[in-house]
Amino acid sequence: MMRLVCCCSALLLLVLTPRVCQGGNILVLPAEGSHWVNMDIVLQALHSRGHSLTVVRSNKSWYIKEKAPHYTTITVQVERSIDESFIAKVVSEGLAFERGSLPLTHFLYSAFGMLGVFREAHEIVGDFASALLDDAELVTRIKDKKFDLLLTDPCWGGGAIVAKYFHLPLVYNVRWLIAMEAHLAIAPSPLSYIPINLSGNTDKMTFFQRVKNMILHIMSHLQNNIASRDIYQKVCEKYLGPDCDYYQLMIDADIWLLRTDFVFDYPRPTMPNVIYMGGFQCKPAKPLPQHLEDFVQSSGDHGFIIMSLGTFVSELPADLANEIAATFAKLPQKVIWRYKGEKPDTLGNNTLLVDWMPQNDLLGHPKIKLFVAHGGTNGIQEALYHGVPVVGIPLFFDQYDNILRLADRGGAKILSVATMDKDDNFLKAIQEVLTEPSYRNNMQRLSRLHRDKPVTPMDNALFWMEFVMRHKGAAHLKAQGNRMPWYSYHSVDVALFLVGALILLLFTVFFLLRCLCAAVCKRKAKRD
Incomplete structure (x- = not known):
């Protein structure tokens, strides 16, 4: 009986012990x-x-x-x-x-x-x-x-x-x-x-x-x-x-x-x-640092917006930075803007400039309303994971295409950096995404689809x-x-061979029919 208990205990220990992965x-x-x-x-x-x-x-x-x-x-x-x-x-x-x-x-x-x-x-x-x-x-x-x-x-x-x-x-x-x-x-x-x-x-x-x-x-x-x-x-x-x-x-x-x-x-x-x-890289949001939590909680029912143009854009031309800051100052929401350039003259009291921010944790916060982004893959996928609508300002490379994929599914609005500072285009885009429920609803739907995976x-x-x-x-x-070489991959050589074979077959049939017609005509001429 004691031996049976020991065997059962050993077996249970093996089952409960996590498997060790051999390190590579x-x-x-x-x-x-x-x-x-x-x-x-x-x-x-x-x-x-x-x-x-x-x-x-x-x-x-x-x-x-x-x-x-x-x-x-x-x-x-x-x-x-x-x-x-x-x-x-x-x-x-x-x-x-x-x-x-x-x-x-x-x-x-x-x-x-x-x-x-x-x-x-x-x-x-x-x-x-x-x-x-x-x-x-x-x-x-x-x-x-x-x-x-x-x-x-x-x-x-x-x-x-x-x-x-x-x-x-x-x-x-x-x-x-x-x-x-x-x-x-x-x-x-x-x-x-x-x-x-x-x-x-x-x-x-x-x-x-x-x-x-x-x-x-x-x-x-x-x-x-x-x-x-x-x-x-x-x-x-x-x-x-x-x-x-x-x-x-x-x-x-x-x-x-x-x-x-x-x-x-x-x-x-x-x-x-x-x-x-x-x-x-996406994961559930962690608690924010206390100074950021206090700032976003002070937004009340209006919530807050975050803006980041990625790791490569540390500052903007002064006139563009001032236009962005002035637009944010008109909003009832609080804004956290990752920006390393000189402080814009038009910066409002509702906007916090930071050198770095825990982007994933901010996007997962209950009070987040909008992400103003350049369209880098990391940020776009974090917004999709957390179901946050986007106002996109693409600058280079694949960024326009990334935002376009969200816009095509109803979760984002695209702005051109060349026209965003004209006719209040930036403000209008933000207000449209904030007030039209379909943007958030579409992003939430995409988020549910993205998370629904077996692994x-x-x-x-x-x-x-x-x-x-x-x-x-x-x-x-x-x-x-x-x-394979391109011509084999696309079967160009096979197509040419088949076309050549078909032409040869048609030529052979034509030649035989011509010979047959000539023989028939010759025989008929002899009878006459």
Whole structure:
């Protein structure tokens, strides 16, 4: 009897003891800015499950700290970097052009005017990869650590090269593959209903919108070739051999952790190794710091608004900042504005300027009424998670398309930075979203859809990273189509063969009929 009790106790202990995950050894090659913010959230989750993390950064790193409790670092010595000054220059020039341009000139600037900037950025990233692989001590250090996986953000192109050099399985924390939306590189993408970035199209396009979509698709490929492909190809050939094709290397990741989902994005064809983790950084709101809680509680029944233009926009032209502050001063709501520039002269008593704010916690607060946002992926998905309507002021890159997806579903209002300070457009947009219930109702509906999942986006992402480590890759999920030349993928050679065969058959039938007719006519002539 005593033995039975002991066996039962041991069995119960095994059942109740949580399973220990065997920790992996992960090399991380991140991007700077807001991309690092969401990558760091993934790293903290990996660390909590017992994985060892090593982050490769430059000595001029802007966001990525050299020391952190959840990762160690390898620091690469470089001469130049995509740092705060580089980004500030791009942002200020782009913002000035945006405010003074016409739609056509803005389109041309977005399509071609930024090519030099992008090329310089890719050259910096290529130099970073070269500096790492040229450093024999760092290469030996990486080889000695016997990593199980390389995790990278492919908005820049160095990660795939480093993974191939060290023979590591590759996982992408991805939304943009260099300058293209990641789906376009590996998944079937009918341009008839899949909008290209910067097109301003939804998935319901008129004929001329489809024409525009096709033109932009072709232009995006030309941009990639001009701005980046040859830069990374040279790095590939130097370290991986002359037979290495960078494009094939770039799309050969084992798992693509895509920072979107089909509540936010438009439904489209996908692939087995694309794992959706849209909103992975979102979580229930925590209590606010006391000074912020006191401020939002003082708003009474009117509630409060928050405004943030992201990590890259630290300040605005003085006239625009004053216009925004003057608009906020006319509202009965309290406003928390993340802004690092000089205090606007027109700032009202209802507006609090902060260098940083707990955005997710503010968006989850019961008194939140509206989010004024630039349209970055992180902020838009947090607004969707908490069901907060948005007034969007897109500035660069994918921001217009992000807000458009919410506006198309009735949860946001879009303003142009070029016209928001004219005719009280900013005030009218805020008042419309605050007073028209459909905006909040639509966002609440999207929030319910987004949260209704069998597993959280973060747990899904963690499972697939651990899957790759357990199985040394995920080659069985990679479609053969990505290794085929374009003419084979689209069956152009097959179509030409079939057309040729049909023409040959028709010619043969025609020739036989002609011969038959000639023979009949000849026989008839002899009888006559």
